[in-house]
Amino acid sequence: MSNENLKNIVILGGGTAGWMAANLLQKKWRHLGINITVVESPDIGIIGVGEGSTPLLKDFFDSLDISESEWMPKCNATYKNGISFNNWSTVAGYEAYFHPFPCSLDFATFGLLYKYSALRRKGVDVLAHPNRFSLMSNLTQKKLAPIPSENFPFHFQYGYHFDSVLIGKFLRDRAKADGVAHIEATVEHVEQSLNGDIKLLKLNNGEEIAGDFFVDCSGFASILLQKTLKIPFVSFGENLFNDSAVAIPTELEPNIPSETISTALSNGWAWKIPLTNRYGNGYVYSSHYLSKEAAETELRSHLGILDRDVEARHLKMRVGRTEESWSKNCLAVGLSQGFIEPLEATALQFVYSTVDEFAKALEEGSFTNQYREEFNNRMNRNFEGIRDYIVLHYKTNSRTDSQYWVDNRENNNLSNNLKEMLKCWYGIEDIEAALSRLNIGNYYSQRSWACLLAGVGVFPRQENLSAADAESAKMAEADLDYVDKFITGCSMNFEPHERKLAVKSPNS
Template sequence: MIRNVVIVGGGTAGWMTASYLKAAFADRVDVTLIESAQVSRIGVGEATFSTLRHFFDYLGLDEADWLPRCAGGYKLGIRFENWNRPGEHFYHPFERLRMVDGFSLADWWLALGDRSRPFDEACFLTRALCEAKRSPRMRDGSLFTTGLDGRLGRSTLDEQRAQFPYAYHFDADEVARYLAGYAKARGVRHVVDNVAHVARDERGWIGHVVTDEHGTVAGDLFVDCTGFRGLLINQTLGTPFESFQDVLPNNRAVAVRVPREDATEMSPYTTATAMSAGWMWTIPLFRRNGNGYVYSDEFISPEEAEKELRAAVAPGRDDVPANHIRMRIGRNRESWVHNCVAIGLSSAFVEPLESTGIFFIQHGIEQLVRYFPDERWDPVQIAAYNDRVGRAVDGVKEFLVLHYRAAQREDTPYWKEAKRRRLTDGLAERLELAGSRLLDEETIYPYYHGFESYSWNAMNLGLGHVPTSPAPALRHLDPARAHAEFARLRAEGEALVAALPSCYEYLAGLND
């Protein structure tokens, strides 16, 4: 029986893993986490998927308790600015499209010819709430949409059925600290030390690690949460890393944390703003913004990128330090090798454009619990884990490549090159199909990767990749119910904007 799990590396990945394993297995599995006091944390994973709610519910943690302790905020979607033309924006929301007579509102928007309102404004509630900077919760704490509130219990990604309408922004370091307290209170052994040596047994598997001050730490299963270093999975076991830079060239980022002049001006969305050689994130936390420029050093130097970022978000603020980050874009050929599983940046990273870093951590942990080994180390189970984790990453890769290929911007060498880069397998066919009709669950990337067809269509339509004509069947259907649904959605948006508190106002109540 596998009883001893050793996690090497802390941060968000390490403490999420330790917490979840304890929530799942309690005292039936012993967990030790080793982290160095000298290793700095990347901290770019401050925006998340709406699926993260399942993680905290599984642990039995109340949002009203943990969110204010982590400088947290709400995220209703992503606002894409300047990806087509300067001054234009659209939203990718956490909101499924409504259906009328078997067709989505996006189909009806194409068919009815009313282009006076943007696609996302006509077809989603989210844009109205984002533009008004509204909280997704009423003053009494209830969710703005019915039927989705309350504890989900021990639900997982595989059990997800409804689209929860928001995700979170938070300080990733504070989340790691919060989860460390949770995990240690449930018996996780915390070793603060440097790993000096990783020993392999006669099979070539990891036998134990040797630390500077605590000596040997042995285990049955080792989890690599050492970030881009990949201390166990890559440096020790030699697992090949497959780069995605042939299709996703961004390999660096520079980040700054900027206090908001008016703290109350808190947006409930992440902003992704196109820049000369990449894009910039803006992540509003409770009293400050996190900003960063993700770029390719083929087209701009780190010094030039920092200058461009500061000019955009912190002019005259030379006192605000900048953090330069080298990113390893791609994934391991296998994230589970022998008795070692890589979670987080040591497994895969596909740049932060759609906030997938923490999603990959959550997905990897859940799959580890699902395929947790016994003394047989069944290779079929391990292969199933690697297939699921690898396919999820590959699907996100394809979805991100779509962003760059479908964007209308071509005003710099970087954006011109984005149109010439190789398309991933399957994406060329999907883009060609999207020129004729909207995609559905049968025609997007076929394996689970966290994004549904509404996301693919929201990005295609928002980026101007619009089908040449609507579905012919709609010419034979009575549009009255569709017109009524568009009107109903608009009225709901206006009523919610009037009823909901601002994002800052609601969170201020939690932080009192």
């Protein structure tokens, strides 16, 4: 494997994506003599939101040998067991559900959720709410951290909540200590070679920064991939309507929760994310249905702070992906590559997987672009796999309080895969088999699809009970008794979230 044509990598952008990419590439390729430089404008800020993660952020820190005790306190970070979805459904008993991260004990209870949600779809009156079958949901209700005691040898996946500005600073300091060069200046012009490759960046301090390869982490501006290399943007606007957000912090309450809460409001949804020193809150909405002013007022009212003078930040979002993530000698990472709205907090997992898979593709192709097309196709499938699951939240809503929710429910601009999955659910077919036939089970598993579809109470009533179904339904009480005992017993091996964080929340 020879990297003789790759000696200097220039990363444009010092947001979370830029510094995550810098740390990863430095760790992977420092021994090959590859120099990494980050160019960051002191005048153009970072987006500065994005406070929740999936379990892949743990993999990211583990891959850099950075322990939780090192980074979490510096970023006011907390643990995240999953996300509660409140008021997305109006079906009695199904107004809220929890989407848990996976744990190695799910096998003991989730089989029964699949069984009873299938019976429920046939019209049998059995309990099929996912929260009852999920250990992570139980831990979350009790405000427990997802880390078991040492004598409970099972594996739990979990994510984090963190201050996005502090995590950027932490990663910047770490990368610089590891040898990454940092230039604070604004790019004014990008020069290309005759073959179209990017040659150098001209900065507003007069410097010219040449590179063999460029990583575009310039945020929604996408200065290298979209503006310079003219790679088109594929909008997801026809099935994800939200294009705006407004964010307002609030004070922490006693007993820090170990979950994100997503509450549906009149024209979008509000996030509530606990850090160790405050809550991050925001309202993600569609500007076609709601004005900026009305969104801010509705968020303030939802938070109970109509009379308080706390500054709100308004943001615009461009939802979709670039046609290619890697073109010529440039890879886009982060918002410049694409963005799916933050409902399942997938952006940073995408940053990690993009850089990781790019590095593998480059190494496997002996530092040539041999696997570029394959890589780009994989990235596009990743975006679409995640998008479909996000669209499902909107498609299955049962709210009638605004045209926004009606339009979302009636929107039939769905991918074929999503149509197939809905057909499978309504046809009472096996979800696992459908995911494997469509080859999309690695984005969201059967557990996630069942939690969402059963969680919002989408149960077509067919009333064609067979004798075997009626017999299975009789088992429900005993099964639920087993599930309750199992989950309650397991939950005794976990500590309160706050104790695990070693912080004291106000008034606790």
